[in-house]
Amino acid sequence: MRLSILLPFGPVRPEQVVPFANLVHWTCAHRLWQGHGMLLDSHHLINWLAGIGIRVPSGFGVSLMPLRSPYQAALEARSVALNTGHSVVAGFGPGGVAAQRSFMGKPYASPLAASREYVSTVRGLLSGEVTEVHGDHYSSVSRLVEFKPAPVSVGLGVLREKMAALAGEIADVAITWLGSAHYLHETLMPAMEEGARERRSGDPAKVTAIVPVALSGPDRKVADLAAAACGQHIQAPHYKDALRKAGVDISGDGSPGDAVKLVDGGVFLYGTAEEIHKRLDEYRKIGVDEVVLNATGVGNIAGPRAAATDLLEILDAAS
Template sequence: MAPGLLFPLQHAYPDAVVPFGELVKSGLADRLWLAQSALVETHQTIAYLAGRGIRVPCGLSVTLIPLRHPMEAAAQARSLAVLTGRPVVAGYGAATPDLVQALRGAPYDKPASAAAGYARAVRALLDGGPVEHACEACVVTTALPPMPHPPVEVGLGVLRPGMARAAGAVADVAITWMTPPHYVRDTLLPALATGAADRRRPPRVATVVHVALARPGRDPRRLARSAAAEHLRTPHYTDMLRRAGVPADPADPRAGAAALVEAGVYVYGTPEEVVEQLRGYREAGVEEIILNLAGVVGTEGFRAALTDAEQLLHAMADADG
């Protein structure tokens, strides 16, 4: 099932990421994913792991495009590929309108077009340029000095059809969060294909899935609330969930968390039950399932989350036989 493993928090101390990287290094997971961090910067954390001898495939899910120019983004991504010696997925997202305004003075008029333009520029720079590009997000009229490096895929965060169509035209990977399997299959994949009409193939899909194993004393609704409350307060996530038939209201994240559990978007159960539910993502067309144990980390800490992750990864390996 090609599982990836997400370090589920903004990381203040890189040593906390080490056990997650070691699980990937063991071969139980295929890739270590980290999200944007305003504490210890994500690229530097991965470089630190490489210096510790944890040189594994990595993914950024996602870093925010207003924070760096595409030339810097491409240089950082290929630097990770060189330092780790392994493939990298450099995933980018448009950020919230409030953050974009705080960083550049005004939100993007067309966030999907801005993100697609940015991804196109990063891809062109990684491919060797020279690049002549201008869009709402950036202007690039230069090239990176050539150097050999392991493959770098350019990803875009995708929740809704508009961004999926934009990603389909430019991205190597569409990275989705909390998107139910039927929504990926019926809504996002057709939109990606529409956007990719002039390309050889659409982007592959990597989906971040909230998971936890059933244990005495655990309440999956509490776990889901701990994991997803911030996302459940945001209009773009809750709009996506409602499109997928999951009732979610930014004004009531507690009810939204319960709805995630009821709909199976927060995947909870025995190892066998969780593996069976995750199989639905593969059947829907997801090529990489990324395990997110944020709920367990938030309620019980890293040790408990790592125990769940290792047990679940073993169960997934056994199921694939």
């Protein structure tokens, strides 16, 4: 199982990302992941790093589908792969209903159908195909300008069973978030296997789990760290539903008790580096291909330097 890192804050200047990209060079970290950049565009940041000579494998998990056409998404992912000379995981997701309504004026009639059309189009374009899609949400006949193949894997963000089954059928990578190892093993991965029975071509989808972590310390409060990492997400209906399916019964009202339940439920990993690795071993045992260490809680409370220090200690313990 590979370990990667998530950029644990939203940068306002590209040079702020350099220490985290260098962690990929200096440690066992395999890839630098980012969420959807809302200040600086995530793809632009990786291309900027490449421009100053720092070229690392990258992952985008997940980019919001309403903000990019499938063609633009495929073009940008291939551009990053060509600029860096390294592999890219381009992950996508429909976002929540409120975000869909905000960006498009109305939500998708079916997030599953929209995701199928979107991911299938992006994968086809990156494979050099002429993609002809006439769907309810996306329609196009297009092809990328022909060039040598670029190492881009297309991912789908997964919270619940139906999206997991779709990822197993059409994606290269299923990207999970706020999912304990138990939930992945008992619910999401069996759904992926069911979806894989409908898969027409290619290798089985791999599993990348984005896992929030924080090292313990005398000046740290686990409830504050968990809330800083996950608090906004767990107030959204689709996240609340997924967590409840995983046996984490949260109120979703932002109370400190919800954050503690994330720790008790194995969603947020807190402790010494050795204790965190014992919990990460649970992901390894069930066949997860990659865990992305997410120190956003530390970054939000103590700043990027503290988050980088946590990530370095956890990665060094892996070595």
